[in-house]
Amino acid sequence: MTPPASIAIAEAGPAPTRERPPASVYGPFAWVRANLFNGIFSTIVTLVLGVAIAWALYGFLKWGVANAIWSVPTTATGALDPTACRAAHGTGACWAAINDKWRFMLFGRFPYDQQWRAGICIALFIGLFYVSSDRRFWRKELAYIWAATLAVIFTLMWGGVFGLSYVPQDEWGGLPITLILATFGLALAFPLSVLVALGRRSTALPAVKTLCIVYVELIRGVPLIALLFMANVMFPLFMPVGLNPDKLLRAQVAIILFAAAYLAEVVRGGLQALPKGQAEAADALGLTYWQKTLKITLPQALRLVIPPLVNTFIGFFKDTSLVLTIGILDLLTASKTAMADPVWQGVSTEIYIVVAMVYVAFCYTMSSYSRSIERKLDRARNR
Amino acid sequence: MFRLTVGAGLLASALLAALPAMAQPSGSATLDAVKARGTLICGVAGAVPGFSLPDSQGIMRGIDADSCRNVAAAVLGDANKVKFAVTTTQNRFTALQSGEIDLLVRSTTWTLGREASLGLEFAGVNYYDGTGFLVKKALGVKSAKEMDGATICVQPGTSTELAISDYYRVNKMKFTPILIQDLAEIQAAFLAGRCDAYSTDSSALATFRATQTNKDDFLLLPEIISKEPLGYVVRKGDDKWFDIVRWSYFATVAAEEMDVSSKNVDEMLASTNPDIRRLLGVEGEMGKSLGLDAKWAYNIIKQVGNFGETWDRNITVLGVPRGINAVWTKGGLHYAPPIR
């Protein structure tokens, strides 16, 4: 609502508003006139949109707050009595269902009394993302931090040591699964993608280049759902008799292969954007290929591609929801399973809204971070 | 020349090193694997009330889940040593074929095609079922024959899908299918009125109807248009495992026939009835001949219960009558061959 925001937006446009005499720039009335009612067409659009928004907001608040059922009584047998929700169906939201089911949605079939462990894992993941986002930590040590945190997460999830009870992998579920699939997808796909990107740019190794191109184009040409499908029904046939990686691991492999192809293209973009002079100077100094790559080109290229890298990661984070089609209990699947409970029949919009909010919270944070990094990099480049 | 030799040599050595070990499984590879692992991996649907559905604590409940527990109790002596693998209609057979699961109990219909061409075998039937139609009473339909032109919700990739197609062709009627993979999604579609009828195994329809608060608004049409014996599926070629699974089921039926239940099984150990003594491993070497502990059937009955108990716990509570699923002594189809 503040004037600076409006200027920032207006600046984006081809016709800047800054050149107006300063007197009309300040003051709320001038601002409103300039930004909402500057012309007949603009006025009509503002009014129509304004009415539509107000109407939608009114409807939503009436449904989601005023008429909503926040909790339901418990019957004598200890079961919940959803009559109030059923009665309110269509006119008010049934948040009581979320109240009852939120732990199943977040943690799936993880043993109920052990769910604090999965909760800590979520916190650890968030902490890991936070640390990784800080430029002060962009050093070699970050890799160790990642390795250590992921090890702790797996210890917590699996248990079996330090007095933690063992939780088999098929009982994991909910948000930790989503985070594991996405984070491991990134962590393991990243080295692979760098190799593929280097291979694809290689001029000295045409056979390797061809292999890399075939790999990237093949994977990018098919939907993730087809890869998951393959991991689900075909992968077991590829393996020797007796060796049967479980479903989560197979899905993880599919996501890694998928992510590596997309990341490779991002990394390749960074390598391409680097001025040729860098590589030529390194050659002139007599550096070997790996010295040149690891010390000169790659570090610069990776810095350039951090924003698209984050965007690609946001993509995976959302795409992990596709494991719904092969029956892995991630955040979305767990929530859908919660919906199947006969007690909460018909409560779907509420659950979808909550799940969407979780996704938005993660993705929006990451994408605003990506934009801020982009601005910083732009500033550094234009200095 | 040298270059070629080097290249070929490197390639060949790489290939040799990587060639798969062509180890053949022994006759009871599955049993060995289960014992070595200490858990039975059992494929279930994981979303069907009465058959397999995790409760609020995440524990799998249902007749399919208990069927898995029977086998675990027989083989490992502990009904809780089961890992439930949630399978979809799409990957259930490949999961079993590939050895990812040891056993599949997922309301899967026994058909010739599945046994002959998928490399699978049906070891027993834990539910005699048939395809039915569930409609809303408000539709005013009393028979499936009146359903010409109807829209029908059905899960793709099931035998129901083929059965309906056949039924409508035979009766020269037309229908519009709504085919959704996800069970919850297709039930939601039916409740929302996207389709006029919901068709699947009548057991599932009955449990579905029973779990609705307004169950009297729904009507199960009298026609059962196909036979759907649902059962335990194992891989072909492991006869010993096949026997174990099959007799784990027979043991529960035999126990119900002889009124041995989880409550009285300890007293029954002292029974003088030779059939009961053989069943509970007091007498004879039935367990050993299967490659199991002598207490195999005792463990099943003690920990999971006989067939009737399993049924009552999972299906009767949903208000579904026993019908042809009673033991033969009560006019049903469940019949255990003699244990001797």
Added chain:
Amino acid sequence: MSSAAIDPRLANARAAPKRGLRLSWSDPMFRNIVWQVLIVGLVVAVVWYLVANTQHNLEVRRIATGLGFLSNTAGIPIAETLIPYDPAVNTWGRAVIEGILNTFKVAVVGIILSTILGTLIGIGRLSKNWLVAKVTSVYVETLRDIPVLLQLLFWYGLLQALPGPREFRGSTSWIFISNRGLKLPILVWEPAHWWALGACVLGLILTMAWNATANRRRDATGVKPPVWPAALLLMAGFPALVWASLGAPHEIDFPALKGFNFAGGGTITPEYFALLLGLTLYTAAYIAEIVRSGIQAVPKGQWEAAAAIGLHPGAVLKLIVLPQALRVIIPPMTSQFLNLTKNSSLAVAIGFQDVVSISGTMLNQTGQAIEGVGIIMAVFLAFSLSISLFMNWYNARIALVER
């Protein structure tokens, strides 16, 4: 694969014909060859290993392989088909073709709609109207951050909440929006309409030819002869004439409630509509960002210079800004089109029978897992390659503007 390992070696030899290859590790050419042989050999070995395993596994499990089953009768019902299909008669091959056509139906319409919507929103984000800029930016931010699968499920749930057909009893409307979908009156299609359509296409080609001639004349004389009268004549008048000469059939099929369902008329099913809606709204958010950055990439000076030489705003956009913006827009747009096509495979979750859904059912009913997945992959690779090729061609055409 192994021939690929040898070819580059020859290529290298051609590149430096004067210098022989020394069999020493210090010779970079030799090193490169060894590395390539090693890497390619490794990949071949892994693939070989997997194939050998698969063959062994299939043998042990007695699973038959081959595409022969495609000519067996399918027996599975398909809800919506573009070409006639009867489960009792048609084969699995035909069922897969129905799936491919359904995927096509979603992808093509989705691409067109999301391009239109995305462009509008992208321009809206640059609007001077604060509310418009804010609303469009919230739209873009929110929709991009929610998994498309979740959006599809959500829309499908909403469409199911529409009233059922029984609630339209006694209605004399021509258009019905119910939970059975959108029912519209449609023209009864007869051969005359095909001829008219053909005439329209012919008219389009002739119009384009006339337009080219007109452009040449403008280049020669400075005055462009009007194109629109010829266009109207060729693309509307000519087909109408053809249609009229064939008896002008114009029977219209109205939907009406009959029994359980609506009979007659054309249908847009909720499954198709939810898929289309979800994909369009989701992809439009991405396209909007592409369009916005494309327009912003055109330097302000270009607008000002164009205005300074007296071009009217429409011409500025058409002749100056768009050609430059398009060069920035086309490559990322291509990948969005590809994404939309690939995302259409999520149809399987909401019961629209695209090629993934039908192949999935097929592999489940026949047990032919490898063949089923192979078909899905082949179909999508073909889609992706054709879209890429077309967009590359179009991009090359656009790039000529640069000179």
